[in-house]
Amino acid sequence: MPKSKSAYSIPGKIGKTERHIIVVWVDNEAGVLARIAGLFSGRGYNIESLAVAEVDKKKHISRITIVTEGTPQVIEQINLQLKKLVPVHKVADFKRGEKDILFRELALFKMLANSKKQEKIKKLCKKFNPVVLDKTKKSFVIQVTALRAEIDKLALDLKRFGLISTSRTGSVAMTKGAKIFN
Amino acid sequence: MPKLISGAEIVFKALEDQKVEYIFGYPGGAVLPIYDELKNHKSIKHILARHEQGAGHAAEGYARSSGKPGVLLVTSGPGATNAVTALTDAYMDSVPLVCISGQVPTHLIGTDAFQECDTTGITRPCTKHNWLVKDANDLSRVLHLAFEVATTGRPGPVLVDIPKDIQFKKGKYKFIKNSLKKKLNGKATHKLSNKELDKFIELMKKSSKPIFYTGGGVINSGPNASKYLRELVSLTGFPITSTLQGLGSYPGDDPQFLGMLGMHGTFEANNAMHDCDLMINIGARFDDRITGKVDEFSPKSTKIHVDIDPSSIGKNIKVDLAVVSDVSELLKSLIKRFKEKNKNFLNSNKQKTSKWWEQIDKWREKKSLNFINSNKIIKPQHAVQRLYELTKDQDTFITTEVGQHQMWAAQHYKFNKPNRWMTSGGLGTMGYGLPAAIGVQIANPGKLVVDIAGEASVLMTMQEMSTAVQYGLPIKIFILNNEYMGMVRQWQELLHEKNYSESYTAALPDFVKLAESYGCVGIRAKTPDELDEKIKEMINVQKPVIFDCVVDKSENCFPMIPSGKPHNQMILGPEEDEEISDEGKILV
Ligand SMILES: Cc1ncc(C[n+]2csc(CCOP(=O)(O)OP(=O)(O)O)c2C)c(N)n1
Ligand SMILES: [Mg+2]
Numbered sequence: 020m021p022k023s024k025s026a027y028s029i030p031g032k033i034g035k036t037e038r039h040i041i042v043v044w045v046d047n048e049a050g051v052l053a054r055i056a057g058l059f060s061g062r063g064y065n066i067e068s069l070a071v072a073e074v075d076k077k078k079h080i081s082r083i084t085i086v087t088e089g090t091p092q093v094i095e096q097i098n099l100q101l102k103k104l105v106p107v108h109k110v111a112d113f114k115r116g117e118k119d120i121l122f123r124e125l126a127l128f129k130m131l132a133n134s135k136k137q138e139k140i141k142k143l144c145k146k147f148n149p150v151v152l153d154k155t156k157k158s159f160v161i162q163v164t165a166l167r168a169e170i171d172k173l174a175l176d177l178k179r180f181g182l183i184s185t186s187r188t189g190s191v192a193m194t195k196g197a198k199i200f201n
Numbered sequence: 202m203p204k205l206i207s208g209a210e211i212v213f214k215a216l217e218d219q220k221v222e223y224i225f226g227y228p229g230g231a232v233l234p235i236y237d238e239l240k241n242h243k244s245i246k247h248i249l250a251r252h253e254q255g256a257g258h259a260a261e262g263y264a265r266s267s268g269k270p271g272v273l274l275v276t277s278g279p280g281a282t283n284a285v286t287a288l289t290d291a292y293m294d295s296v297p298l299v300c301i302s303g304q305v306p307t308h309l310i311g312t313d314a315f316q317e318c319d320t321t322g323i324t325r326p327c328t329k330h331n332w333l334v335k336d337a338n339d340l341s342r343v344l345h346l347a348f349e350v351a352t353t354g355r356p357g358p359v360l361v362d363i364p365k366d367i368q369f370k371k372g373k374y375k376f377i378k379n380s381l382k383k384k385l386n387g388k389a390t391h392k393l394s395n396k397e398l399d400k401f402i403e404l405m406k407k408s409s410k411p412i413f414y415t416g417g418g419v420i421n422s423g424p425n426a427s428k429y430l431r432e433l434v435s436l437t438g439f440p441i442t443s444t445l446q447g448l449g450s451y452p453g454d455d456p457q458f459l460g461m462l463g464m465h466g467t468f469e470a471n472n473a474m475h476d477c478d479l480m481i482n483i484g485a486r487f488d489d490r491i492t493g494k495v496d497e498f499s500p501k502s503t504k505i506h507v508d509i510d511p512s513s514i515g516k517n518i519k520v521d522l523a524v525v526s527d528v529s530e531l532l533k534s535l536i537k538r539f540k541e542k543n544k545n546f547l548n549s550n551k552q553k554t555s556k557w558w559e560q561i562d563k564w565r566e567k568k569s570l571n572f573i574n575s576n577k578i579i580k581p582q583h584a585v586q587r588l589y590e591l592t593k594d595q596d597t598f599i600t601t602e603v604g605q606h607q608m609w610a611a612q613h614y615k616f617n618k619p620n621r622w623m624t625s626g627g628l629g630t631m632g633y634g635l636p637a638a639i640g641v642q643i644a645n646p647g648k649l650v651v652d653i654a655g656e657a658s659v660l661m662t663m664q665e666m667s668t669a670v671q672y673g674l675p676i677k678i679f680i681l682n683n684e685y686m687g688m689v690r691q692w693q694e695l696l697h698e699k700n701y702s703e704s705y706t707a708a709l710p711d712f713v714k715l716a717e718s719y720g721c722v723g724i725r726a727k728t729p730d731e732l733d734e735k736i737k738e739m740i741n742v743q744k745p746v747i748f749d750c751v752v753d754k755s756e757n758c759f760p761m762i763p764s765g766k767p768h769n770q771m772i773l774g775p776e777e778d779e780e781i782s783d784e785g786k787i788l789v
Binding site: 027049053095100102103104105 | 322325326329510519764
């Protein structure tokens, strides 16, 4: 007899994981986000970030962008399971690093900084479309848009400049050129 | 301007338009307006269960034996939570159910009102979809959509939660058909091209060690699927095995049938699955009771998987040819194409597969379902065999509870028709069989319906005997009484050093007296000598019967694939395993 004391089989090998960005078009109705989130949590999939908003006011369609990580088999399951949900219209799936896709995240940083420091901060953020949203003698709120890794790094760098609050969105995505997801 | 009617009336109009004949339910405050309306709709009969779980399993039994969706009506709060087990059971085994639940009035939702619970929240993971209806004008659309979702693609349960004020409010009624813009569960019926069919056929022609592995999808696809399956199997001459849920789609006594596969499947079926070079999965889902250790599952075979649910394909096992289709449609076009191109296939292929059949016959010689019979004590396998012999000449419907008796029923009762076998496979719900039998009997009046039960399981929903008596449903509860949670005891014996922790049921009721107190008939068989007579007596009684079949307490269910082992390492019986001594057998 095997030493296993379980009525279940023992786990097999786990494959290499990949990071994917999954875009889902859904009816913007009550509970739809719970259905999507519940599918992920219930099946043990992982949500790294999530961005949702209605994109079609007339048809009440929301676009959800989910960043997730999993083996190719798991990613395929996520796609297929999402497509089975009644309020889901379509699902698009991109591997992180694909060439034809644009990704952006937005972040707001609040810092305690005098005007001299503020100039340095602006310089640091220069590459990331900085917009100063609020400014006092002592404090400073700046908005940047960039890729996730860039924002991660920026947040680290800003620590030295009196960063006291960070607010970030999940990633949103769009194809390059005239093509759209179908 | 269409006439405005109350929400409760809309519910019944929708049920009438869906041709619903029976609803299984239990009343309560939040559904009273619907219950009040019942009297005005004579074509719909309400079956009053004794517990909402019972109502749910009865609706499942009704659905699985009739091919029609089962309808369930429960009140808010505890009514809805009691239905959750049945909904989950239906979700796992792909049974179409429409559950209508009452909810507290809309203005009280979210206030922790009396008998309020977040029904749509609780049932979200165990339904295909659910709705909270907040506008009476939405009700007819949602109800018809609910029926459509439940019965389209891979079937399953849905729930419609209706607050009490919406049941009173007036709204417009409209019968909307096919409102689903897309097919659920993917493009359910994409027609296969001849090229794809030829690829399928090519794989069959190349194979010298083929096997059909069929599941509940064949049954869910309707009686035609089963007819086509028989035709294809006979055209090809290939061996066939079936999952627990697929039993009956192919005749259980046919020589090409290798019996059930999986954890308690036959030696020949499991070895053939392991050694085959072509596995044709039709409507099964490679679940873990079938595959065992995934890495070592049928390592050398090319695999074809036909399923209506694309997410079933590639979920557990990678396949070489994926076919997303309804089983019936696929088999029909496959057979047509096959016949056009391969008139002499059977003869030309006989030689190719002859070695394979020789090997299968060798495996068969192990007679893995054999057991050591006794003339002193009733062996549970013997009891199932006698039940089969004495009922096989009439159209018999079998339900089961969960445990050893369920596996013995699957192994020793041979099914020849689809929709005759109702068992809780995916969820493994003890207490399923008795209420399911009620639903089966309602869908099939005049037919013999037997629940092959365990004494522990059946006590979980025993109260439904009262339902059977109320509606004059002559179901037969055939209890293989071993006084143990036998399946638990078996695992404890084999894997937990015989530490029989809490698996013995002390203080069991006297089932014969229990039967009498419900107003049905109690029969007890204690020895093999009297078994046949007693079974005949049971069959001939026109009333519900509880049959207490006193069986060997220590019998184990074999063959068995131990956990973590591949298919070709089965345990065939106690004599193979040193750890199970005679002493151990006497002990229990
Ligand atoms: C609701 C529920 N609780 C617990 C289990 C775990 N379980 C599986 S089989 C079994 C024993 C069943 O005993 P019995 O009905 O007497 O059947 P036997 O195995 O003795 O034939 C138990 C407790 C289950 N399947 N369902
Ligand atoms: Mg028992």
